[in-house]
Amino acid sequence: MKNLLLASLIMMSCSIWAQSATGYFDKAIKKAEAGNTKGAIADYTKAISMNSKFVEAYQNRGVAKFKLNDLKGAQADFSKTIELDNMNADAFTGRANVNYKLQDYQGTIDDCTASLGLNPKDYVAYNLRGLAYNKIGDKKNSCKDFSKAIELGSQSAIKNKATFCK
Numbered sequence: 499m500k501n502l503l504l505a506s507l508i509m510m511s512c513s514i515w516a517q518s519a520t521g522y523f524d525k526a527i528k529k530a531e532a533g534n535t536k537g538a539i540a541d542y543t544k545a546i547s548m549n550s551k552f553v554e555a556y557q558n559r560g561v562a563k564f565k566l567n568d569l570k571g572a573q574a575d576f577s578k579t580i581e582l583d584n585m586n587a588d589a590f591t592g593r594a595n596v597n598y599k600l601q602d603y604q605g606t607i608d609d610c611t612a613s614l615g616l617n618p619k620d621y622v623a624y625n626l627r628g629l630a631y632n633k634i635g636d637k638k639n640s641c642k643d644f645s646k647a648i649e650l651g652s653q654s655a656i657k658n659k660a661t662f663c664k
Contacts, residue, residue: 518548519544519545519546519548519549519552519555520545522541522542522544522545522548523541523542523545523552523554523555523558525541526538526539526540526541526542526545526555526558526559527558529541530558530562535562535565535566536566538558538559538562539559539562539563539566542555542556542558542559542562543559546559551582553579553582553583553586556575556576556578556579556582557575557576557579557586557588557589557592559575560572560573560574560575560576560579560589560592560593560596561592563575564592564595564596569596569599569600572592572593572596573593573596573597573600576589576590576592576593576596577593579592580593585616586616587612587613587614587616587617587620587623588613588617590609590610590612590613590616590623591609591610591613591620591622591623591626593605593609594606594609594610594613594623594626594627594630595626597609598626598629598630601633603630603631603633603634604630604634606626606627606629606630607627607630607631607634610623610624610626610627610630611627614627619650620650621646621647621648621650621651621652621655622647622652624643624644624646624647624650624652624655625643625644625647625652625654625655625658627639627643628640628641628642628643628644628647628655628658628659628662629658631643632658632662637662637663640662640663641659641662641663643655644658644659644662644663645659
């Protein structure tokens with residue numbers, strides 16, 4: 499009986515704890531949608547402090563930090579997301595965006611390739627990888643990726659192909 503009571507108390511504590519992390523996460527999403535990026539980051543951080551394995555909170559905080567040009571912070575959050583869920587194509591594409599801005603073109607290519615292995619219809623990853631290939635002088639693969647991105651519906655890849663694949 500004592501063990502059952504103890505187990506019930508632990509389960510209730512965990513439930514309250516998870517609801518609180520989820521509550522902060524929900525508040526963060528509302529703040530992000532309202533344009534309060536710094537407030538959203540603060541609430542994602544609170545959610546993460548209550549649940550250190552909250553994948554969506556790390557990913558969304560990475561997006562918010564990227565918006566504020568906190569590239570190292572965004573990179574760390576996308577990397578943590580990937581560490582917790584290595585099947586998350588969006589986290590690889592997010593980190594690829596950061597790598598591109600940091601001029602780590604090989605890192606961009608590697609992350610886009612990983613993302614495309616999980617989601618072969620991600621035209622953003624094809625377009626971004628095409629830009630990275632262009633930066634390292636690989637015109638053949640660059641133009642190939644722009645063409646695939648266009649085939650999948652990317653408008654910006656049309657401009658990139660016209661600019662870089664003459």
